[in-house]
Amino acid sequence: PSFTLSARCLSTKPPPPPAWDRFRYPPKSILIVNKLRTQPVILAIDAFLEHVHATYPGVRVFHEDRPDIPHGAEVWQRGSVSSLSSHPSCVNLLPGERAEKIDLVVTLGGDGTILHASSLFSVGAVPPVLSFSMGTLGFLLPFHIDDFAKALESVYTGKATILDRMRLACTFYNEDLSKKGDDGDAWQVMNEIALHRGSSPHLNTIDIYVDGQHLTEAVSDGLIVSTPTGSTAYSLSAGGPIVHPSLSALVLTPICPRSLSFRPLVFPSSSSITLRIGDRSRAPAGVSMDGRASRILNPGESVTVHASPYPVPCINRSSIAEEDLEVHEGAGPGKEDDWVRDINNLLQYNATFRSKALLRHSRT
Amino acid sequence: PSFTLSARCLSTKPPPPPAWDRFRYPPKSILIVNKLRTQPVILAIDAFLEHVHATYPGVRVFHEDRPDIPHGAEVWQRGSVSSLSSHPSCVNLLPGERAEKIDLVVTLGGDGTILHASSLFSVGAVPPVLSFSMGTLGFLLPFHIDDFAKALESVYTGKATILDRMRLACTFYNEDLSKKGDDGDAWQVMNEIALHRGSSPHLNTIDIYVDGQHLTEAVSDGLIVSTPTGSTAYSLSAGGPIVHPSLSALVLTPICPRSLSFRPLVFPSSSSITLRIGDRSRAPAGVSMDGRASRILNPGESVTVHASPYPVPCINRSSIAEEDLEVHEGAGPGKEDDWVRDINNLLQYNATFRSKALLRHSRT
């Protein structure tokens, strides 16, 4: 029944959801992103495809060009891969090519799947992203796969709400300050860019500049520049604060600094942070972007990080009305901020000591 | 010579400095704020008064109504003190009264003097603040008292730049959610509001709500809600991150929480945070606002904190051109962000271990 409603909505062109106005609406092309190809994922994709074709006729569904294209999906031609192909693990596309035909991204998997989806649009705008977990919770996973019909409906009826998750644009420089590689455009990360000594036995020395001004010289295992989204990822493990994702800010967190007095720093999103490997650094720094090793920076080389103009528009869990959601163990009322739920349920934030009768040696 | 220039500027009405447009310009009334009345402070105030009267004729200079009004200053009638007088340590004024006649606040003393100046305008807008140290550096102290003529000139020639330091508005509620006291308006703090068990031997239990949603129940010595400005004050000591003062954000930092998994949180300035003493809390919570004890919250009572519409407009050190500044030990180039200078010089941020020949057992 809701399907008919949805189909109707399609034809009557409901107003786009808030913040959707910068994208084509209603979505005519969907990109499915999955990393794993386990049986549950395959079955879920099949059900999803069937549902889309039946309910939203005319909507095309794409999939990354891999040997295992699901039946009913078209291969997504991402455009010719740019000169960055020297880093084969990094996908890329030339701006202006067919990338723009995607109106909605649907991910199935863990947090890493969304990070991967973000990387598919590493040099330009990202369409709205609808993320489904396969049963485990994650920070970036508002929906359970079983709710896909309702979630899609919220999109096509204009009820979906969007949280723009800030990304960071990273540009790499050679020692002579020329740009590294000829990719021209900056790379976007959703969690963080991390510099780390990796398997080098020695600490590295990194000069930190904020808006061109020298802040300090860090002797450490490495440094993290994180988004608020990434503040619950690697930065958290390194001791950083938890930053609400609706704040626009950059978080700088050191990794095992050789100083007693290093503290995480939070900058406005207007700041530009440059990390330059010290000339006498005893180790180079490996660069990880959203957890993927990308390149090595040698002494004198640097990376400049600032807020990207291209956030990841993530569709919120609260897009589905409370009454429509299955009851989830551990989940609170549907209206609540997903983030509050997540830091409590996933991070076990402030799990208080169980001094009060939580555990008992019971006779009964 | 510069005096003549300044006087001329006054008559020719230069355009107000950036961000000054919401205040009367050029300033016709100055409020001098000092906490201490030591000999150096007295002498400095005298010199300041003499300079103002000679250079900026027509400008009136006021002083808080204390027995020790400096010669040449008028008593500042702050308007009838509101019903908050039950808390004698807190100054207050009724909105609409004579407070608005102040166009510029000049403080002489430490960071605490600016906090005090902020509290003099605890329920409304604060005029631009020009802060002078008496020889020691402080986070909120851009100028040395010896530079007062140049600093004043930068104001009257329209060169002064302003950093709006966010404040927090705090409203207190009884157990039945009626407002505590009939002060009507909220109270503003520049650093933080801190709840603490004080000398009670027991931990208190505080429920934290963010935008009305329950976040967690904190069992701890207390909680701090801080501005970015306050992030280098009490919050820092309690383990909080350092937040750049040009970011608009709220920092929530626990004080000695009885949990392994409490981490500082950073919220957007649109957030509203409510701290409610748990019904079964074993201790009440004393409230400190910018370091001044203000009241006690008992179980069931609460305080709601959100960004105030009335920041403190602080005149930046960079208002004085580099070449005009005396060389200061430890201070970098004048163009630099005051904040970068301060976290390095004052906090000794990232003071690296001296493993490299900084200290030597020297024979010579």
Next chain:
Amino acid sequence: PSFTLSARCLSTKPPPPPAWDRFRYPPKSILIVNKLRTQPVILAIDAFLEHVHATYPGVRVFHEDRPDIPHGAEVWQRGSVSSLSSHPSCVNLLPGERAEKIDLVVTLGGDGTILHASSLFSVGAVPPVLSFSMGTLGFLLPFHIDDFAKALESVYTGKATILDRMRLACTFYNEDLSKKGDDGDAWQVMNEIALHRGSSPHLNTIDIYVDGQHLTEAVSDGLIVSTPTGSTAYSLSAGGPIVHPSLSALVLTPICPRSLSFRPLVFPSSSSITLRIGDRSRAPAGVSMDGRASRILNPGESVTVHASPYPVPCINRSSIAEEDLEVHEGAGPGKEDDWVRDINNLLQYNATFRSKALLRHSRT
């Protein structure tokens, strides 16, 4: 049946449990310590008394001199209270008086009840302590009250094992280095001695000396000197490490220090730590011993802390054989180190982020 066995054991004089040789064995006098007097506690004490009188005839049972002496218990005459009576909250007894007649202490209640028991022997040796929880777990609570018969039997059959929990001896000095009060002997704490500014708005300044040598001047809310036992109490909340209670060490943990570079310190138990309120400290320091406010130290006054010769001999949970223990939710095998169980169950140590299917939005 086991009762007969126990009674027999008493007459055949089994060898004392390990580490019991410095106490009279088998115990002829038991002191019951309880803070609360709730119905469950009253019933438990009655059952305990009945059991002791029936099973271990000749054993006398004592109770603190309070209005509510349980039927069947004698009042414990703790000897004339020494000159410390000026601090009425602190119980004390003159050495050599009737205190030594206690051979076994039995506590019923929470961790605080054991701290209280320790304080009853604040100036000398403590008899072995058998601690029962009333249903909630605590760090210092190896046994559930329902297991009291088995626990007692383990004592009288010589199977009980003892963990000597180190205490700290604290001596207070006036500004002229004369001892404060004429109590002569030092005071013992089991968790920690904490100095705190309490409700004073200002930070205090405390000079720290280790073995007479100046270590540093701390500007902070306060300082904690903790035992390994206390490392999971206040010191943990203030950021201290978790120290295994079988290690002999002193832990120095600052409370909200005004420095980026203060780190908890761990000293050998041979160290003597002196904390002296700085002459120009802006606040005095309230002293808490095991959570009880004891006195105020003013500028110039000091306290010296070192390992006490009188630990608290705590009877271990592993004293009861695995098969004899009721199965307890959350508790591991009986042989395991109580401490490992406790930091996992009570502190939720290393509660990993639930990224792996712990929570699920389930359809079923």
Next chain:
Amino acid sequence: PSFTLSARCLSTKPPPPPAWDRFRYPPKSILIVNKLRTQPVILAIDAFLEHVHATYPGVRVFHEDRPDIPHGAEVWQRGSVSSLSSHPSCVNLLPGERAEKIDLVVTLGGDGTILHASSLFSVGAVPPVLSFSMGTLGFLLPFHIDDFAKALESVYTGKATILDRMRLACTFYNEDLSKKGDDGDAWQVMNEIALHRGSSPHLNTIDIYVDGQHLTEAVSDGLIVSTPTGSTAYSLSAGGPIVHPSLSALVLTPICPRSLSFRPLVFPSSSSITLRIGDRSRAPAGVSMDGRASRILNPGESVTVHASPYPVPCINRSSIAEEDLEVHEGAGPGKEDDWVRDINNLLQYNATFRSKALLRHSRT
């Protein structure tokens, strides 16, 4: 003049310094250890050799077998290298071979030189170590090279005092719990053994066992088991406490754990800690011993760490009388504990915020 005295002392056989009784006294053979071969080091070694030959005739001086044996030193035959030779970066010697002929080790260089000296005796006892800095201070460097004559004299006149710096013995196991390699004996580290994911993008999963009992499963970048000596090295950077080197203890510090509730743990030196790579760990763990990469542990493989019977006997700075020492910038009175001096001078421990006139904008 003191040389004559020293020579006399040699003949009259003064009693050995405290704690020296387990070594041959007076030393008849000295091993010089240096890593760098810069001009100052070469000159210093030459002067040292000349001094020893002139002042302590009959004492032999050895040097590691490298192309650059200093003139006047003999090649140290370290015995046949054991089967560990498969790890060429690790030196080793068969017990019972010529290693025991060294009675005194003299190091010239930084902290790393002492770590290297320790590794030269990685499977057995270490002779007393006299460590000289070349001008920079270090944690393990009590003496300046210019003071070598006085330092040597303190040894030969029996005045030298020794701090036994605990080492950790590490034994590696295959998945089937057979010992890895056939080195038979355990390896000793002076600072720490660190397991780290290195350049693997994924976190590793490590099960921690204490005395055979499962403590927790750590998902992190890695884990450090450190000595008190090492508590100021890598462990400190990872957030660990500072532990006085005269305490016997093991410190377990996680590196960027994916948990909010991981805290450093301190164990008694009687504890045995096993770290086992989880069967489903997504990354292997590289092993670093005192900063040197040694091997990779794959899922199922493990290392067991416990206190070594072979500490490093380090000769203290206080061995030289106060009046005999050159005045060193930043150094306090000679009697003081080297460690207190070091954490203050080298770590800038508790460097207080400079709010009090330390920096001044001065006119003068």
